[in-house]
Amino acid sequence: MTTVSPSVSNPGSGTPFTTQKRLRDLIFNNDGKIVVAPGVYDGFSARIALEVGFDCLYMTGAGTCASKLGEADLGFATLNDMREHAEMIANLDPRVPLIADADTGYGGPNMVARTLASYHRSGVSGLHIEDQIQTKRCGHLGGKEVVSIETFSSRIRAASQARQRIGSDIVIIARTDALQVSGFDDAVKRLQAAVECGADVVFLEGITSKEQGRKICEIMAPTPVLLNMVEHGATPSMTPREAQELGFRIMIFPFASIAPAYYAIRKGLEGLKENGETGIQKEFGPKKLFETVGLRESQEVDREAGGKLLAGV
Numbered sequence: 001m002t003t004v005s006p007s008v009s010n011p012g013s014g015t016p017f018t019t020q021k022r023l024r025d026l027i028f029n030n031d032g033k034i035v036v037a038p039g040v041y042d043g044f045s046a047r048i049a050l051e052v053g054f055d056c057l058y059m060t061g062a063g064t065c066a067s068k069l070g071e072a073d074l075g076f077a078t079l080n081d082m083r084e085h086a087e088m089i090a091n092l093d094p095r096v097p098l099i100a101d102a103d104t105g106y107g108g109p110n111m112v113a114r115t116l117a118s119y120h121r122s123g124v125s126g127l128h129i130e131d132q133i134q135t136k137r138c139g140h141l142g143g144k145e146v147v148s149i150e151t152f153s154s155r156i157r158a159a160s161q162a163r164q165r166i167g168s169d170i171v172i173i174a175r176t177d178a179l180q181v182s183g184f185d186d187a188v189k190r191l192q193a194a195v196e197c198g199a200d201v202v203f204l205e206g207i208t209s210k211e212q213g214r215k216i217c218e219i220m221a222p223t224p225v226l227l228n229m230v231e232h233g234a235t236p237s238m239t240p241r242e243a244q245e246l247g248f249r250i251m252i253f254p255f256a257s258i259a260p261a262y263y264a265i266r267k268g269l270e271g272l273k274e275n276g277e278t279g280i281q282k283e284f285g286p287k288k289l290f291e292t293v294g295l296r297e298s299q300e301v302d303r304e305a306g307g308k309l310l311a312g313v
């Protein structure tokens, strides 16, 4: 595995900057302002989110399954699929933290420890680990099953001990899918157990009302709670401002890039099939594409190193 350090210099402060510390600052020292992380599913969508100026990104597992494997979010993605994808995304801009989906942690305590260490070395700043069984599914589908609270606790404990062993600041987000399976009270017990095992942030998957959102934030305080804003899933749609008022501290929008991509791609391809025209905007030539994915920066690196080949691109 390529080892990429998430460190760059932090001009003016004298202390080394890491995206993991940056994420901790955004969550814990940001005057209660909610962290909004749009879902990105590949390098291109991540570059667009960076261009728009988000200060945190979220690598969706559902989007990774769809884009990297062409499969549904049903536990197809392995640790290597996810880690490799996360590493590429996390290192596009070494100043912007990436929270990445880590599903169930991909096995028993040793595998969870390995997952945490791999994500850390790949430059990921935060990861979420859940209590679904290994053959998991999207949290907004029916028929989910969860492991026991003891097994879930051992996943979170394994992650937190691994973090300590390797001296990482990665943010551990404990997710429970128990709400649909065994109800709110059991889900709360699982999240409380996860905090005792070292989770920094908790994530109650599939909340079904705003009131439930407010309640979980109150019960779990002062532990920050993440809201998963899957539009048209189990959770009512909310703006970041509303979520912040309910007490949430992080909000992910897993489908923020992949849903518009679906409609735009379909429209272009239908146009091509039906009348031979893609309808691509005039401004979108090769340069626009490559500038979106770092052409200028690459030219600069080449020029600074004394290269001449990219000057006339």
Ligand SMILES: C[C@](O)(C(=O)O)[C@H](CC(=O)O)C(=O)O
Pocket: 039, 059, 060, 061, 062, 063, 073, 101, 137, 138, 139, 140, 205, 228, 230, 233, 254
């Ligand atoms: C958050 C999530 O884990 C993701 O992969 O983005 C999914 C999103 C989805 O499939 O709707 C989840 O909520 O399970």
